[in-house]
Amino acid sequence: MDSTVATVETFKFLGSVIPQKWVTHINSIVKKAQQRLYFLRQLRKFNLPQELLKQFYSVIIESVLCTAITVWFCSATKSDIRRLQGIVRTAERITGAPLPTLQELYSSRVRKRAQKITLDPSHPSHHLFELLPSGRRHRAPNTRTTRHKNSFFPQAILLMNS
Template identity: 75%
Template sequence: MIVDFRRKSPALPPLTIMNSTVEAVESFRFLGSTISEDLKWANHIDSIVKKAQQRLYFLRQLKKFNLPQELLIQFYSAVIESVLSTSITVWFGSATKSDIGRLQRTVRTAERIIGAPLPTLQDLYSSRVRKRAGKIITDSTHPGHPLFELLPSGRRHRSLATRTSRHRNSFFPQAISLLNT
């Protein structure tokens, strides 16, 4: 897969490794996430929405059998929320508002079925980012550890200089921003 953000990408010669040509693809599934050559997450979010909607059927069936609300919430958390939040720290920052809206509609549908408020995707993202950032800060061998530099006051982390919105919305600047608030 060739990642190129230029408006007019040049025609590249085929890549050959050990006398065999490597096929260029537009998207690739890696560790459960679909990554496209333009680093947009629409394909990945499509698959998440499809999985979550399929699992909402089972939530509806459990509701028909008059299961207690606590069990419905546990089922949602284990079966649907786990799908919605898989690798959320990777894709949420650069997902479009319409894609996030589609995912949030799934959460609202589950809220109506269960009859109780559920955490929003933004809440899930924030908690996962804080948790992962905390692990990086405590692990001095992590490659991202030096990015979490404390200011001389010792209370806040030094913000990263970002020039593009793609970088500003990525994990490390978002994590530092969340830790500082």
Template identity: 70%
Template sequence: MTAKDPSVKFLKFADDTTVISLIQDKDESVSRREVEWQAHWCGQNNLQLNTLKTVEMIVDFRRNTTALTPLTILNSNVAAVESFRFLGTTISQDLKWQTHIDSIVKKAQQRLYFLHQQRKFNLPHALLIQFYSAVIVSVLCTSITVWLGSATKLDIRRLQRTVWTAERIIGCPLPSLQELYTSRVRKRAGKITLDPTHPAHYRSEQLPSGRCYRALSTRTIRHRNSFFPSGYPSHEQLNLPH
């Protein structure tokens, strides 16, 4: 099952499918044809779409927006939502991350309790750090390369407070949230630059010197704070061969 039009992307994971459509000049016909074709394909291949669990989210930053016709699949209306959860990350239609960060902070604070219980049993620092990395850092850093650059200072401080609490419980310094973010951005950027098959590989254009990558031109703060403008440091930072 693949999209027929280049303006539409299918993201598939297990039994979930997300359709991303770019609507230009108020023309929804391509997007709707792809959704209809997807429903038809599922019917031909003995798969049943659950329209009750299907939602539609519209991201539109134009000053003058127009209401789009509600999406219908198999004669059932699809609910329009302001946010939805995609592979553990809550995406909002305004592309702000407060809702997602609220969920992360709540999860991390709940797991700090178990770290505190481990400390009561006088476990060595090495095991406490290992537990912290596996159980708490894994929550803080889920898709962090996507959202931290656009997070507000207040939300970043809320997340960092979790790290500070873990430091007090364990009794030793831990990598800051910014350090965790930077290491993961460099790791992700390094993989993209070395993988010509990656959809974002074309963005990794080297300067004539070959020592670093060309910075992307951005027109909005939202784009400037995203992964791509900040994701390509020098070869030395990425530990790539010259």
């Protein structure tokens, strides 16, 4: 039963590429989103109403951009975020309507996830969302490193308190 576990560069799990560095996952997101922009352009050529184009974007492209966003967004580089935001800007030009930025999508997803955790006492991370004595704000965790400060739980508490 003594076997060695091989180290791999990437691992695909539930549709997300889990890499040693998030650039691999972001590259796959960019590729998928660009492929789907083609269909958005085709729909625009058929003169679909703006509302339908926005719905198509939300369901088909935004869902790809937000795959596991609560996990990888804080670890992504500025250039990776710019590449992804470029897809959003391209979709805005095609639809002719303003669309939420990647930062807004991340913030809303983190806030929703954190609220679910706070409402579920059986969740393993429920104890991390401790309320202050006032009962209105959550206690911010002590963090020593920037990496920890930018991870999910401190960001979730910051977003919930704002």
